[in-house]
Structures are given as structure tokens and as C-alpha cells.
Amino acid sequence: MIQLRGIGVSPGLAIGKAHIVKEKRVEIKKRKIKNTDIEHEILKFEKVIDEILRETDKFIEFYTTNKDDKEIFESHQLILKDPELKNSILAMIKEELVCLEHAIHKHFHNVASYFESLDNDFFAQKATDYLDVSNRIINFLLGKRGFKQNHFDADEIPILYTTTPSQVAYLAKAGVKGFYTAKGSETSHNSIIARSFGLNCVVGIPDLFDTIKNGDYLILDGSDGTVIINPDLEVLKEYKLKLAKQELHKAELLGIINIEVPKIVGKKIALKMNIELPEEIEFITKMKPDGIGLFRTEFLYMDRDSLPTEEEQFEVYKNLAKKLDGKGLVIRTFDLGGDKFSNIFTTAKEENPFLGNRGLRFSISHPNIFRTQINAILRASIYGNIKIMFPMVIGLDDFIKAQRFVKKAISNLQNRGYDVNSDIEIGVMIEIPSAALCSEMLAEHADFFSIGTNDLIQYTLSVDRTNDLLNNYYVPHNPAVLQLIKYTVEGAKKHNIPVSVCGQMASTPKYIALLLALGVDELSIAPSAFLDVKKEIINLNDETIMKLREFNIKTTVNNIEKKLREVSSEFEV
Template sequence: MKGIGVSPGISIGKVFLKEEIEIKVEKKNIESSSDEIAKLNDAIEKSLKEVKSIHEYALKNLGEKEAEIFSAHKLMLEDPEFIGLIKGKIEDENVNAEWGVQEASNNYISILENMDNEYLKERAADIKDISKRLINNLMGIENISLSTLEEECIIVSKDLAPSDTAQMRKDKVLGFVTEVGGRTSHTSIMARTLELPAVVGVKDITKAVKSNDIIIIDGDEGTIIINPTQDEINAYKEKRKAFEEFKNKLKELKNSKSISKDDHKVEIAGNIGTPKDIDKVIENGGEGVGLYRTEFLYMDRDKLPTEEEQFKSYKIVAEKLEGRPLVIRTLDVGGDKELPYLEMPKEMNPFLGYRAIRLCLDRVDIFKVQLRAILRASAYGNVKIMFPMVSNLKEFRDAKQILEEMKSELRAENIPFNENIEVGIMVEIPSAAIQSDVFAKEVDFFSIGTNDLIQYTLAVDRGNENISYLYSQYHPAVLRLIKMTIENGHKEGIWVGMCGEAAGDERLIPILLGMGLDEFSMSASSILKARYTIKNISKVEMENMIEEVLNLETPLQVKQYIDEKITFKH
């Protein structure tokens, strides 16, 4: 059977089939909304106790990072907007509490699941988890825990909620297989964090296996073998041995530079969302941070973060990097990424709407606070500022002017900052890529955001499963825009990086190297593989292939060309 390999490695072991009890919530008319709200309050209290217990278990057995998610669950159960929406449905529609929870949750989930943001998609899984817990407690159904596993096993399930993975015994779990999910699902993220092989999106796997079956999972290829032959087991044991040897080889690269076979040096950096993420980047030998997604500072709270809160967060990361670059992206919310405490318009096309730099130039009060915080942090490290979703030169100039005003304020207050702080833009809108020759005369750097650049160039909503096959970083049109941006940046003597998913794509890295990309920024877990790839290819050889690649007609032809012509394999 085939699925999506989301966490590399090979596991061979017994199946633990986690069967889901399907709960059907029926809509019922009620006589007393106050009685239902009392029931809801009891269920919230019980759920809070359970979440606290899970948090303590995860903290003890999995670590601080994995336990952190349950602080967010607690906040959600105490969130006046979320709970208020449930109570509003009960009172306004005279319906039972279970129905109110389901309807309120579905509103949030449908919005979050269609967002072009890994963090927010993960929040949808959290809300599913919370609503299921609430409904179970309202209906008197026990919430099952994976903390009682006694034997080593591979967990097979339709899906795994955050609370499932947090409660499992990591010394007993060899890997995960699920029917649903993608690279950004909670199961995938948890598997990569714990370095456990995982395959998701395996249709009907829960019907194809039973508990105690032996299976092999290949987290690289996305392959599942049920009740394998001895020859298959032996072959995969050899493959597993080779994988472990390769992992050890990667660890040796932690403190080395990212230099190609023909001595061309590039920078491999990490993408982070919170100050805690920097530890993984450093642990994996990251040469800096190419993208600090500051929107996380604004989420899971009921008011805007203060200048001091932001300054402390940026300062922590700047100091830990000890002079290595830190590119801080200014606030990228709006449209599809709502903040409950900001009144934001409902939009027909949120991806094209009131968001990112557009929101910041309109809400200058919010923008100024963030810019002051970033400037103050620049006194403690190699900080750079990056404006997102810039589509025309006026936006950049207006943002730069506000930045200059904040510099003047800080000077007047005798607050130190880096007077020569670099200021760049994310190239994620086709107009910015096409006009990159103009932008390059005024900015200090470009960072190509491929996630949105692909979406806007190909007119593909990648959250729409019906057309997701059209979304591809191998599309020649996308590659031409990337090459154009790099060339135009270099003509004006500025460096060009990439902080989208494509930067960590091992198949695409050789092509990007050949195009002259200076900085590759990716998830921490991809850094050492990317360095290994760079060290085993020649920039000059890749340069000689670029024209041929860009003249290909389809994404499939590009992938096939890379696989056939670039023979370097791990």
C-alpha cells in the first residue's frame, strides 16, 4: 500500500490498531438552555482537568516542546470567544450542548484547514481534539489514552489527535500510519520531532490490517507492506541499517560549512515560529534564521503583544545566534489568518485581501510597535527586517519611511539599535518577481517565498484538494520567476535567499544552487540533508543544466529531468 512518507526511516513491527468510535451528534431541541449551559460548564471543567493531566504526562515523558501544545488547548477551553460561540448557539437556537460544540468547532475548523500556513492548519487539529473531548464528556464517553501501551508497536489509525500522540509511550511506539493527513498534520510534525518513521494518507489502511499483524513502513517512500515475507523483512532491515548509517554521516556535518564540490559557499538557515524553535536550528547546524514568523506572537491571546514582549522574544533569538543572521518577517496576518481581538473584514478572496504589509500600512499603530521592538533587538545580534506580500514599490517605500520614523524616535530616546540594519522583502507575488530589477535598486535583500509564489503564479489554492495536483514547485513558470529574481538581485549586488518549502526540497536544491541562490532557509530537520546535498554536487555543473531545465514544458518533465540527469543520490 502507498501513502505520503512524512517522516523518514524504516520500521518493522506489530500493528496496534487504534479504532475510532464514530460519535454521531444529533441536533435536539431543548426546554432549558440554562440546564444545557450548566452541562457544558461541567464538561469544560472535566476537560480542563484531563488536559492538565495530559500536559503533565507529556512534559515528563516527551519534553517541553511537545507538552506546549496543551497550554494552547487549555487557553482554547478558557477562550471567551470560542466558549461564547458555543453558548450563543445553545441559547439562540435552543439546541443541545453537544450540537453547539460541534457547530462552533466546525466553523473554526473549516476556516483553519483552508489556510496556507502550517501552524494554523495544526490549530485545526487542536480544535478537533478539544471539541471531541468536550462532546465525549457531555455524552459520558471515556477518552481513550495511549499511555497504557505495553509492547513495541506501530500505531495504525484513521487519524491521531494531538492528545493521542502526547500520551503515547515513546519507548513503545516504532512509527505511525494514518488514513488522513499530509506533511503539515500534527501526526507528521510529531513524528519528525520524535524521529519516528511515519506514513499518512494511506487509504483504508485500518480495514486492511488488524492488531498484531506484522507491517513494514518506509517513511521515505511512503510504502506499507502488510505481513511481509522473510525476504522482504531482510531487505528492509538492510535498508534500515543504511538509513541509520546515513543519519550518523549527517550528524558529522553539523559544524561544517555548506560548500559545494567546486568550493561554492551558500548559507543554510532555519525557519522558526517561536524563540524555542531556535534550539533545533542550532542543534542541526543552522547558519542563521532565514525566516522568523512573528505572527505566532500575536496568536493564542486576547490582545496585541506589547513592544516589550516582542523585544524580549526577538532578543532571545538574536543572542542565541551569536552573530549569525536573523531575518525577522514583520506581521503576516489578515484575511485568512484572523486575530480574534482585531476587527477584520470578511473577504471573498482572503489570500488576495487585507493582510500582511497591507494591514500593517493601514494599522500603522500596530506596525510601529513591532518595528520599534525589532530595531531594539538589532542591538543584540545580526538582525534583518523583511516585509511580506509586497506587490509594488510604493508599499516598500511607505514601510521603509515608517521604519525611519521609528529609528528617529529611538535616537531621541537614546535607545541603541543597528543604524545599518538590512531591510528586504519577501518575493511571493509575481509582480514583485517580474519587477525585481526595480526593487533590487532599493532593498538590501530578497527572500523568495515559494509557498505563495507558486499559489499566485499558477492560480491554485493549494488548500483545495480538487486542484492540488496543479500546485508544483517544478512548474517551469515558477522556476523562471525564481531565476529572474536571483539574477536581478545579483546585478544590483544584493543577496537572494529562499524561505518557502522548496528551499528544503532535496530534488530542487541542485537547480537552485545552479541558479545562484545564496541562502536556503528551511525547517530545522531538513538542514543537514540539504548540506549533504550541496556538498555532493558541483555548482558549475548545475549552472550548465539551468537553460535546459527552464525550456522544459511541464512540471513532470522537470522532475524526470532532475531524476535522470542529476544522478547524485543519497
């Protein structure tokens, strides 16, 4: 038995036999043509483009499950319809007197090589899309089936070096439950489509091809990136049991989508979701949340070589707001720094970026970048229930400064003739102890709070949450953390503003009763945990909450754990 670890990009378990796919490289020779052949080659070009466009239409009609999948294949259509493609191909045929196959190969590989040379995930994805289109054209011209010549059984796990959106669609049609690629990332088009189809996927184990053979029995865990080759009997039994429970649990959770969450101690708890990529919205809305409680916009700035424009951001925010159909959309202004970097910014290296120029500090110190985002949010605000939230607020001074920045942007946009929601709600993300301690003052000026427990725990306990050596000290239910949450709720109540929790604690079922006992009004949950948390609340009773409210949290971690075990037999540290 061999166990390897990659990156899980589409969660779930798959068990089956390895099917190694080694695509044969098609050799394109530089065949010269005569002047009398030019017209024939041009007609071939027009025919193949029409054929691939029709094939792509079929992909969109039969294999795409949502608008974002559709847009990925529509980008392939734009490549095929690009006037520059036709100009380049016809020029090579007429001036260099080369065959169509060579012209296609040269054009697409030149473009793809350029994108790959930029060493950027955003452009690397463009290169993949261009090569996907190129391969489909070449295979059609040569009468080859390409990737489609592979036959996959439903109990097989394809193992590929890389893949393309059209190939992922083909794998889904073949009925496989998961696949592995050496290249890829969580935000690549392939991963997005894999999640839409419910295909488990792991990427990023370069030496897997040296370790695995066709027919090897595999366990693929898309949640944590584990790949187990030829598991022993006990491990196989363990994972088969997990898989059976997963399928049963999935069916059970789907059954509660339409069930209304009961009131807890007379209060309706809003259940919202966190979102990182616009492409997630179609999947999210199927689970019927009460809105988006956190849209992490920094991902719009990462893996690219230029800043997102106001128009680009406006379209993203507008489309999300419209799809939510009046439900709230809390847009957190970008929080770059710490564990999130963007290669666009050439700022001075910081010895401790987690305590450096990040969050609202970065926005205030880069007013032009900040203004572009705020303008885009404000312009989109008339299309739905959009709210603005500032991250890494340390106290009242910076919040008021940012609030005034928004008010000025509203005035400037109105003077330019734009309609905006001049009463847009502006909130504070409470993730620094100083903000929690200033919560009553902040609540006097803010419209809502959202507690980011990940950083709040890190900064309160002085524990690097990315350091595995300190896992024993990263304790969400530490009394210091709980007292700051309670203090924040009490400060908010004095000015009648709602408090949400959007950090990992809100996505962890064992902490839900505790958070509700502390008085939070809303939970914003990771999509993968949403139905689990909803189930937890449905099963809660008022007695449990009242017992926790009566408990004195000014005690030891051990005493808190003991109390949590009393009210929930499933609580585990």
C-alpha cells in the same frame, strides 16, 4: 488491512503492536469533614504540593532535552505555586468543609472547563496542562500510579485519546518509538516534546478506537499521518524496508553535520533554516545552519484570543537572536490571510483571501498592530544579527512606505531611551510576479531578497497550491517561474544585494542544482530537509552547474525536465 489518515505532527516511521490506553476515571466523592479535620487537610495539601514540585524537578532534570521542554514543565510548577490555587483550596476546605481531594478536583476542573469553553487551541493547551497537574495530585493523594501503571514494551505503539507532557516523557523513558492520540495539534506541548524526544506521532483519527484492537499490528507514519492496521505481507515488507532505509539515512545524515559545504563555482552557499515556532530553535541549532533565513511570525498571532504584546514578542525575538550567537535571524513580519487566519482579527470576509488584504498590505492598513511588532523587533535587534523582511510586496511604493515606517519607529524608540540597531537590514520577500518584475528597482532600496517560491509559483501560474485537482499544473520548474527567479537574481546583482530562496524549492534536493545555476546566494530550508539538501550540495560539482547555466530555460516544461534528468539521474517529476 485498514489504512487511515490523520495528521502527522512528529515525522518518522514506527512499526509495532497496538497498546490501547484507557485511563480509568478516578471518582472523587464530596466527602464532608469536621472542623477538627481542617488542619489535617491543609497539611496534606502542603505535603502533596511539595511532593509534586519535587517530581516535576526530576522531570526537568532527567527527561527534558532542551530549554523549551523545560519551560513546559516549569509552567506546571507555576500552576502549583500560584497563590490563587492555595487560596481557593483552603477556602473550600474551611468554608465548605470538604475533603482535600474534592477541593483539588473542583478547582482544577473549573479552571480547565473555563479554558476549554473559549474554543481556542492556545487555551485548550492550558486546560491540558491544568488537568495533567490535577491528575498527578489526585493520584498521589489516593496512592494510585495513574498513567505510570501502564507498562509499555519498546515494540508497542500506545494508542491514547489524549495525552499530557508528563505522559509523553514517560513514553520516551519506556523506549517506545511512536504513539497516537485522537486529540492534539502540531503546536501543542505534547507534539513539541514528542519531536524533541524523536517520538513519531500521529493525531486526529476520532474513529480509530472503533477500528483497532489491542495487539493489532500497526504502521505509524508521523510524516504524512498514515496509520495502517494489520498490513498485508507485501505492505509490511515495504514499510520495514523504508524503516531500515530511514535509520540508515538518518545515521548517514548525522555524519555530515560537521562537514563544511564546499564552494560551488567559486562561491560559498549559505545554508539557513526556516522556523515557525520558537520551540524549534534547540533542535535546529544542533544541525549547525548558517542562521535562520525565515522566521514566520504569524504563528505568534494564531490560536489565541488576544494580540501578542510588544513585550511578549520582544522576549521571543531576543531569545532567538541570543541562541543563534551572531548568526543571522530574518524575521518576516506577519503574513496573515490566504491559508493563515487568526481569530483575533475581525476583518470583513474576503471572497478570495489569497488575493486579499494580506502580508504587507494588512500591516500597512493596521498600523498599531504593525508598530507593536516592529518595535519588538527593533528592541531585540541589539541582541543579535536580526533582519526584517516584508511579505507580499507588490512593488516599490509599498516597500518604501514600510521602510519609512521602520525608520520612524527607530526614531521614536530612541527618543524613549531604547537602544536599537539603527542600521538594521530590511529585505523583500519576492513572491508576487510584480515584485520580481520590479526587482531591479526594489534592489536599489532593499538590503536583501528572499524568494518565496510557494506563492510565486501559485501567482505566476494561476494555480491554487491547496487544490489537489491542480497538482499537475503546480510545476516549480515551469519556464515562467524560472525566468522570474533569474530576473530577480539579475536585478539584485546590479545593486550587489544577496538573494535567498526560502520556499519549498529550497527544501527539495532535486531543485538545488537548478537554483544555484540561476545564481541564488543562499538557501533557507525546512528543518526536516536541511541535511538532505546539505548532502545534495556536498555531492554537486561545478560541471553540473555550468551545464545548467548554459541551458536556455525559455523552452517547454518537458525540455527542462529532460535537461534536469541529464544532470541528475535521481530527478523525478
